[in-house]
Amino acid sequence: MDLLGVAGDQTITVAGRGLRRAELMDRAAGVAAEIAGAGAVAVHATASLETVVAVVGGLLAGVPVVPLPPDSGPDERAHILGDSGAALLLAARGAYEPGEGDPPLVPVDDLPAGEGAGAGAPDDATALILYTSGTTGAPKGVLVSRAAIAAGLDALAEAWEWTAGDVLVHGLPLFHVHGLVLGVLGALRAGSSLVHTGRPRPEAYAEAAAAGGTLFFGVPTVWSRVCAEPDAARALRGARLLVSGSAPLPVPVFGRLEELTGHRPVERYGMTETLITVSARAGGDRRPGHVGLPLAGVATRLAAEDGAPVPADGETPGELHVRAPMLFGGYLNRPEATAASFTADGWFRTGDIATVGPDGWHRIVGRASTDLIKSGGYRIGAGEVENALLAHPAVREAAVVGTPHPDLGEQVTAYVVADGVDERRLIGFVAERLSAHKRPRTVHLVDSLPRNAMGKVVKTRLGA
Known part of the structure; x- marks a missing residue:
């Protein structure tokens, strides 16, 4: 099975820099030669061509790739690198500052181009190790096979009538399913060109639409921001399809998108x-x-x-x-x-x-539980944020929930029992240890947390 599809004339552009497919494959072949035989490799997954080259190189070599969120804090990063057993860490030159205990760093830019399709791997071999949100503690590594990716992308191509004639546009992070699997590997497998805007700004989406973009991906927060800029939204009228995912799209945003763009997402x-x-x-x-x-x-x-x-x-x-x-x-x-x-x-x-x-x-x-928060397209585990708060010496108890937010869908809200520390310091403490999007936006300092007879926090009573 050729997971990456067949050769075509597509262009992959990320944050204004582009490669033709043949150039991308040659650079990825160089990565594959460098990492051949490794048990797994981590990729510092910035929104860059180097991330795409590194991930494709891993697929060509048949080596499982571990996307590492670029905004991960030291605790989260250490867990992912240690738990996955990554032998090497691939990154754009100068983009990653190695920490103590990190695997050897390989600057992707410094590797010579290679040739050939690489050794590949059996269909049931692991292609990606993607880390979950850690709803009950530390994130878990999810093993995603080459066959699973192929089956998922082919089913979406059928459902969305996605072909090599499309130009996919998005600005989503390249370390999870939406931005990386659908947003990069999907384009490669379908043979369509990709324009990654670096960040999902409404004006960038409008510019890409004017340049011929046909298929647009966004999370509800992106579409909410697009609707807040009517001129940018109207520029999307020439698109073929708008797709929303990673969290529920609020019904008012659905209606506003239809009004401004002419598309029902x-x-x-x-x-x-x-x-x-x-x-x-x-x-x-x-x-x-x-x-x-x-x-x-x-x-x-x-x-x-x-x-x-x-x-x-x-x-x-x-x-x-x-x-x-x-x-x-x-x-x-x-x-x-x-x-x-x-x-x-x-x-x-x-x-x-x-x-x-x-x-x-x-x-x-x-x-089914109250412990998964969907904020701005991210899935955030309450348990992971609670553990970070509890690491502060002044914090005695902590409970985290998602509360409604007009732009993000949900925001991370914490209820904390602590001595001698204020909201701002606690938010900063978490931001230093976890990804920036996981930090609480609001911290309520309370005298106690509501608990049931078994001592478990009753989250439905928080804020009551």
Whole structure:
């Protein structure tokens, strides 16, 4: 299987710098020669051509790639590098400052170009190790195979009528499924050109549309900001398709996008562990507040807390279970966590609560727990932020939840029992240790946290 698709005349442009496909593959072949035989390699995943070259080089060499968020704090970075066992760290020259205990640094710019397609790997080999949000502690490494990526991208290409004639435009981070798997590998596999805008600014999207962009990716925060600049939004009228994902698109934003751009956006649903499994179709209906129908090869069902089936009546909620060829291969070195994520009959438990209508349309209505926060397109684990807060010597207790935010969808809000420290210092303390987007935007200093008889914090009573 050729995961990267067939040779074509596409151009990959990131933050104003571009490479033809043949040039990209030659540079990636040089990376593949350098890392051949490594157990895994990390990539400092900035929004740059070097990130694309490094990731493609890993795929050519058949070496699992571990995308490292460029804004990760020292604790998060040390965990990802140590847990993954990355033998090398690939980065753009001068973009990464090595820390104590880091693997050897390889500047991608300094590697000579190579030739050939590389050794490749079996279809079931791990292509990427993507780290989750750490809802109950440290992030877990999700093993995503080459076959899963191919199946997911092919299903999306069918659903979105994505072809080599498209020009994909987005400005999303290159260390998660949306920006990297869909936004880079998807373009390569489909043969379409890619314009990565560096940052997802409304004016950059408008400029890309004027230059011939046809397919635009964004998270709800991006689309909300686009709608806030009507001239930029109207520039997207010439596009073929607008796609929103990574968090629910607010219904008012859906309506405003349609009003300004003339497009009803396509919404879709997925997870790091499943890639994308449900989506509206380019040639079909698009309903505000709904994520669409299962993709080709995907089966879904709803289950009650006791495991009993939930009817597809569009009203009764249940936990969404998935079976699909794009499912992950397990959590790295965590067999118990892997086993717990599947039912006895082999369905993946998403942890998301959904309703399914008689016509098969899915609507995601919430999280089975309150510990996953979706903010600006990021999935943030409350447990990871709580652990960071508890590392402060003045903090005795901490609970983190998502609260409504007009731009981000949800913001990280913390309730903290502490002595002699203020909100600003606690926010800064977390920002120094975790990715910037994981820091609390609001910290409430309280005398105590509400707990049940078992001593567990009752998060639904926070702020009451």
